[in-house]
Amino acid sequence: MKRVDDFRLKFGKKELVPIIVGGMGVDISTAELALEAARLGGIGHLSDAMVPDVSDRRFNTKFVKDKTRFFKHNIDNSDKSIIKFDLGVLAEATRRHVESTMQAKRGEGLIFVNCMEKLTMNAPRETLTVRLASALDAGIDGITLSAGLHLGSFGLMADHPRFRDAKLGIIVSSLRALQLFLRKNAKLNRLPDYVIVEGPLAGGHLGFGMDWAQYDLATITTEVVRYLKTEQIDIPVIAAGGIFTGSDAVSFLETGSAAVQVATRFTVSNECGLPTKVKQEYFKASEDDIVVNTISPTGYPMRMLKNTPAIGAGVRPNCESYGYLLDGTGHCAYITAYNHEVALHPDAKIISVMDKTCLCTHMRNFNCWTCGSTTYRLKDTTKRKEDGSYQTLSAEHIFKDYQFSVNQKIALPG
Numbered sequence: 001m002k003r004v005d006d007f008r009l010k011f012g013k014k015e016l017v018p019i020i021v022g023g024m025g026v027d028i029s030t031a032e033l034a035l036e037a038a039r040l041g042g043i044g045h046l047s048d049a050m051v052p053d054v055s056d057r058r059f060n061t062k063f064v065k066d067k068t069r070f071f072k073h074n075i076d077n078s079d080k081s082i083i084k085f086d087l088g089v090l091a092e093a094t095r096r097h098v099e100s101t102m103q104a105k106r107g108e109g110l111i112f113v114n115c116m117e118k119l120t121m122n123a124p125r126e127t128l129t130v131r132l133a134s135a136l137d138a139g140i141d142g143i144t145l146s147a148g149l150h151l152g153s154f155g156l157m158a159d160h161p162r163f164r165d166a167k168l169g170i171i172v173s174s175l176r177a178l179q180l181f182l183r184k185n186a187k188l189n190r191l192p193d194y195v196i197v198e199g200p201l202a203g204g205h206l207g208f209g210m211d212w213a214q215y216d217l218a219t220i221t222t223e224v225v226r227y228l229k230t231e232q233i234d235i236p237v238i239a240a241g242g243i244f245t246g247s248d249a250v251s252f253l254e255t256g257s258a259a260v261q262v263a264t265r266f267t268v269s270n271e272c273g274l275p276t277k278v279k280q281e282y283f284k285a286s287e288d289d290i291v292v293n294t295i296s297p298t299g300y301p302m303r304m305l306k307n308t309p310a311i312g313a314g315v316r317p318n319c320e321s322y323g324y325l326l327d328g329t330g331h332c333a334y335i336t337a338y339n340h341e342v343a344l345h346p347d348a349k350i351i352s353v354m355d356k357t358c359l360c361t362h363m364r365n366f367n368c369w370t371c372g373s374t375t376y377r378l379k380d381t382t383k384r385k386e387d388g389s390y391q392t393l394s395a396e397h398i399f400k401d402y403q404f405s406v407n408q409k410i411a412l413p414g
């Protein structure tokens with residue numbers, strides 16, 4: 001009987017344990033978590049979502065405060081078009097986050113940054129260019145392009161000295177999206193180093209419509225593997241979404257995937273950035289508590305716990321401090337939904353906005369409890385303490401459980 005450790009992900013001469021801990025913004029996949037994955041010989045991810053805020057927490061910078069002060073005069077204005085990011089600050093925040101993590105890296109594994117195209121930041125091209133270049137400058141091992149089609153992102157890095165040496169990969173949810181990417185980037189003469197196929201059971205945003213339940217990861221992965229083989233294109237395929245045990249992972253590794261990307265199991269690790277109380281919510285969840293809805297202003301469906309405080313919260317848009325989802329013309333679907341509610345209830349002190357959520361505010365405050373579809377099984381991965389709470393796990397324990405387990409077994413903590 002095979003286990004994950006019988007396989008290796010190969011990048012040229014480098015061989016890795018084929019386990020990738022996926023990016024989880026905003027700082028849910030912390031540096032500590034990524035460092036553990038790398039130390040154990042796999043791949044960990046930082047997220048580049050809201051990096052100035054992450055820098056403030058990690059390094060005591062005051063980037064968000066400074067931005068808020070600068071745009072304070074605009075707080076009551078529903079027009080957010082003047083709110084721009086200082087590109088120097090963005091570069092500096094990214095550099096700090098990435099550089100300090102890379103300096104702390106031990107072991108044979110790698111650390112990548114998860115870069116979401118949907119963070120359009122009221123200047124999509126300029127801000128993305130800076131985020132990508134700064135991560136490369138700061139020595140990141142690789143970049144995973146996610147949440148969006150990223151058709152032009154390779155082009156934005158093409159002049160960077162590390163364009164051909166850093167590992168660059170993309171996340172897709174269909175063969176069609178991969179084909180489109182390859183076609184659009186053919187002239188750069190640089191293939192992605194890996195392609196992550198993320199199925200409909202993943203956490204965070206989904207690359208599917210609300211008909212996500214009609215799709216399944218094994219089918220899409222097989223299509224992608226077969227296509228690349230037929231075309232004789234040599235790109236490792238990595239399966240992601242709903243892979244809960246080592247045996248689940250082995251079934252993908254035996255059918256052509258070069259590695260798996262996992263996240264949900266690590267949401268209850270000690271190293272994960274979620275607050276302790278929120279980790280308990282993940283443990284407690286039952287299958288009925290997990291929903292996919294359309295409250296994310298990005299337009300993508302998102303999976304989350306249904307008791308997440310972000311649902312229905314009517315906070316004033318916080319674009320003066322954040323503004324990560326402003327689309328380039330100062331618009332965000334939450335602002336529209338919020339203004340609509342305010343117009344309906346002009347005298348109300350507190351309003352509820354059901355259609356959309358202020359994702360920046362709620363992700364920043366860990367009040368949008370996004371999760372994978374297997375979250376309800378987390379309680380089976382640990383022990384319960386006398387006070388009824390669940391014991392969180394070390395990332396090493398979870399990683400090794402994926403690496404060595406057989407027969408769908410899950411090792412409980414000692």
Ligand SMILES: Cc1cc2nc3c(=O)[nH]c(=O)nc-3n(C[C@H](O)[C@H](O)[C@H](O)COP(=O)(O)O)c2cc1C
Nearest residue numbers: 022023024025146202203204241242262263264372
């Ligand atoms: C809490 C949470 C946050 C996530 N945030 C992101 C993100 O910011 N960007 C991204 O590309 N994927 C995100 N994902 C998806 C994961 O990186 C990963 O591909 C997927 O969840 C793997 O499936 P699993 O959770 O069933 O193991 C997130 C997943 C979770 C559970």
